Amino acid sequence: MNHEQIWAPWRIGYIMGSDEPPQRFPAEKLLPDAAADCFLCQAAIEGDDRGRFVVARGPLTVTVLNRYPYNNGHLLVAPRRHCGRLQELQQAEQAEIAAETTRMVALLESLLKAQGFNIGLNLGHVAGAGLPGHLHWHIVPRWSGDTNFMPVMAGVRIIPQSLDALWESLTQQLSKA
DSSP: OEEEEEEEOGHHHHHHTOOOOOOOOGGGOOOOOOOOOOOOHHHHHOOHHHHEEEEOOOOSSEEEESSSSSSSSEEEEESSOOOOOOSSSOOOHHHHHHHHHHHHHHHHHHOOOOOEEEEEEEGGGGGOOSSSTTEEEEEEETTOOOOSSSSSSOOOOOOOOOSHHHHHHHHHHHHOO
């Protein structure tokens, strides 16, 4: 298989486990029962939305850009409340997660011209959850001809837009709604 080399220096933090997260809010500023080291609990409260890549925040949910996307536009929709089990979700949280997922799919179709989506939840560490203590749904836009989802081996994976530029586009679009 021929491989193309693509320079992506921002990925080294992920590979080495040394990425500098945004400055953490102190525990007393977080929502009740929040985990101070959970990036979704940190994103659940207002402040530094650009640095935390918060796209939208509802009464019960928060939507953020995935810092290590599988594709351009990869979003995470989560309850604002720290919970890691489906049976812990309240009906109102379930409804808002579904509504926010639907809204973000429509936004990504319009803004990025996505032709399809992978939408899912990794429930538990053994199922691939990188943050097993805080439920979050992945919305991964897809286009005809893009490489397979989460490739083990692929010739090229290109994400054509920086997270900052994508955040700007999404939040501008949402502010018009």
